[in-house]
Amino acid sequence: MKLTAANLHGIYSHCETLKRIKTNEKTYELCLKKADEFYHSICDEGITVVSSLPPWKLVLEVMEKYHLLLNDALIASTCKYYGIKKIASFNEDFDRVKFLERIKI
Numbered sequence: 001m002k003l004t005a006a007n008l009h010g011i012y013s014h015c016e017t018l019k020r021i022k023t024n025e026k027t028y029e030l031c032l033k034k035a036d037e038f039y040h041s042i043c044d045e046g047i048t049v050v051s052s053l054p055p056w057k058l059v060l061e062v063m064e065k066y067h068l069l070l071n072d073a074l075i076a077s078t079c080k081y082y083g084i085k086k087i088a089s090f091n092e093d094f095d096r097v098k099f100l101e102r103i104k105i
Contacts, residue, residue: 021069032064054081066096076100 003082020027038084053059062080063073076097079087087094088103095102 018069028067032060035063035070037058054078062097066093066098068093068097 009081021031022028039060053074054059058081059070059073059077061075062068063070064075065078072091072093075087076094079085080099085099086101086103088105090105091102094100
């Protein structure tokens with residue numbers, strides 16, 4: 001399964017792609033759906049991902065619930081998984097995450 005930004009909306013620039021994902025609900029939902037399909041496809045093949053990171057299912061739930069991009073969802077879900085309640089960040093997107101208190105730097 002291969003998905004590129006061009007497949008989604010014909011834009012090849014990484015920055016433009018991130019902007020589109022953040023501002024276009026349909027594009028965001030499509031990316032989330034593709035991430036979920038990928039996760040289930042590897043599970044269906046019997047592949048187990050071994051990592052110190054939070055479960056992929058939690059990452060996807062946080063991504064969907066708080067409308068975060070994947071990297072931010074990974075950070076937030078790691079905090080949730082390990083019981084971290086505060087995060088120091090410039091990133092205002094973490095203000096939407098109810099279980100985190102963002103310390104503005």
